[in-house]
Amino acid sequence: MIDFELTVNGLTKEFNRRSIFRDLSFTLAFNESLAITGRNGSGKSTLVKTLCGLLAPTRGKVEYRSGGTMLEIDDAKHKVGLVSPYLQLYDEFTGLENLLVLSNIRANGTSDHDRALHMLERFGLGSRQDDYVRTYSSGMKQRLKYCFALLHTPQALFLDEPTSNLDAEGIEIVKAVVREQRNAGFLVVATNDEQEAGWCQRRIDLG
Amino acid sequence: MRSALSSTFALFQKDLQSELRTRYALNALLMFVVTSVATILFALRSDQPSPSTLSGMYWVVVFFTAMSSLSRIFVSEEERGTTMTLQLVASPSVVYFGKLIFNAVLTISLTVAVTLLYTIVFSEYFIIKSSSIFFATVLLGSLGFAAAATIIAAIVAKANTRGTLYPVLSFPILIVLLMTVMNATTKALEGAPFSDALEDFQILAGYILVMTGGSFLLFDFVWKD
Numbered sequence A: 001m002i003d004f005e006l007t008v009n010g011l012t013k014e015f016n017r018r019s020i021f022r023d024l025s026f027t028l029a030f031n032e033s034l035a036i037t038g039r040n041g042s043g044k045s046t047l048v049k050t051l052c053g054l055l056a057p058t059r060g061k062v063e064y065r066s067g068g069t070m071l072e073i074d075d076a077k078h079k080v081g082l083v084s085p086y087l088q089l090y091d092e093f094t095g096l097e098n099l100l101v102l103s104n105i106r107a108n109g110t111s112d113h114d115r116a117l118h119m120l121e122r123f124g125l126g127s128r129q130d131d132y133v134r135t136y137s138s139g140m141k142q143r144l145k146y147c148f149a150l151l152h153t154p155q156a157l158f159l160d161e162p163t164s165n166l167d168a169e170g171i172e173i174v175k176a177v178v179r180e181q182r183n184a185g186f187l188v189v190a191t192n193d194e195q196e197a198g199w200c201q202r203r204i205d206l207g
Numbered sequence B: 001m002r003s004a005l006s007s008t009f010a011l012f013q014k015d016l017q018s019e020l021r022t023r024y025a026l027n028a029l030l031m032f033v034v035t036s037v038a039t040i041l042f043a044l045r046s047d048q049p050s051p052s053t054l055s056g057m058y059w060v061v062v063f064f065t066a067m068s069s070l071s072r073i074f075v076s077e078e079e080r081g082t083t084m085t086l087q088l089v090a091s092p093s094v095v096y097f098g099k100l101i102f103n104a105v106l107t108i109s110l111t112v113a114v115t116l117l118y119t120i121v122f123s124e125y126f127i128i129k130s131s132s133i134f135f136a137t138v139l140l141g142s143l144g145f146a147a148a149a150t151i152i153a154a155i156v157a158k159a160n161t162r163g164t165l166y167p168v169l170s171f172p173i174l175i176v177l178l179m180t181v182m183n184a185t186t187k188a189l190e191g192a193p194f195s196d197a198l199e200d201f202q203i204l205a206g207y208i209l210v211m212t213g214g215s216f217l218l219f220d221f222v223w224k225d
Helices: A044-051 A073-079 A095-106 A113-122 A138-150 A168-184 B002-022 B024-044 B051-069 B072-080 B083-089 B092-121 B131-157 B162-190 B194-223
Strands: A004-015 A018-028 A033-037 A059-066 A069-071 A080-083 A156-160 A186-190 A202-205
Touching: A004 A044, A004 A186, A018 A033, A018 A044, A018 A059, A018 A202, A033 A044, A033 A168, A044 A156, A044 A186, A059 A073, A069 A073, A073 A080, A080 A138, A095 A113, A095 A138, A095 B002, A095 B083, A113 A138, A138 A168, A156 A168, A168 A186, B002 B024, B002 B072, B002 B092, B024 B051, B024 B072, B024 B092, B051 B092, B051 B131, B051 B162, B072 B083, B072 B092, B072 B131, B092 B131, B092 B194, B131 B162, B131 B194, B162 B194
Parallel strands: A033 A186, A033 A202, A080 A156, A156 A186
Antiparallel strands: A004 A018, A004 A059, A059 A069
């Protein structure tokens, strides 16, 4: 069992004095999953970005702990996988190059070529791995985002609009990923879809 | 430390490979150099420019070319929506130094291109009599330009009025550097001994250290939203 957990305490985010969410507190531990629901503009994506360390909270704390030791946010990011509409990959690189380049930067100049190939095969992109991403359809780009998010075997997986642009086959692969992640760490899903929210044990409704 | 260096180099390689494919900055850089040197050539016609005029125009070309291309390093990430991807895989220090190295390489390439063009176009007047002063000035000047341009580019990339803000912010920050490199380049064209330019080099070295150190401390706040 991996001792990796997220503690959120009094989390508040404001943009120009407009409150997005206020005073959120929860803990997520190994094997747990959380759905973040709410209408459009309720702050689901902002909360996901804040939890991933991409946005600084106005007040409150986001803390990751591994083995009881608190991690610096830059170290915690190496254990986080994120799939989101606002996270883009490089159009001028091929699918495989994207994974290797980003893996190189994240993993201090080393990349796992075999793992990258395996992820591309798993998400049905094996035959298009050497094509430039600018030639990919929106569904293929979404699949590549999953490859990127899962490449480093993250202990925390954040999915924002997880099945956006995916076909039936893609959605089935995502469901399998969700099942696996529940045994490999913890999972956060931000969605408007009741079925997707049902993948998780707990729910936060932002209104 | 070693791992951060590897990540920084991997980011530099990514930017270099990306630039060679997209030519975001290279095309702007080459076009600007050619057109501005051609304009100077037409403006001078048969006049014989003094060393100070030539060195001034040399750095004016470098300044405006750098302004048109160096900001791309962060603006292109913002425009493509890849900023958050980078924020997720790399620490701010890795991003800052990776981008700084790329801008330094780009600026050095730019000064090499301008020097070559100047040597060909103004072959009668642009005679480098003290090559040690000239090359030290070009190297230190390029590093200074890159150090200032990188942090300004990071700030400007977050703004809505990117195109106009970049030269407006850059000029007051780069004025000390510009005056020093123009002065040192004039000395190189006049054939002054190396010791005469030492004071200029001390100013340039100080500028690079202060700008890099200050930018490194500031970058964390600029890079994170």
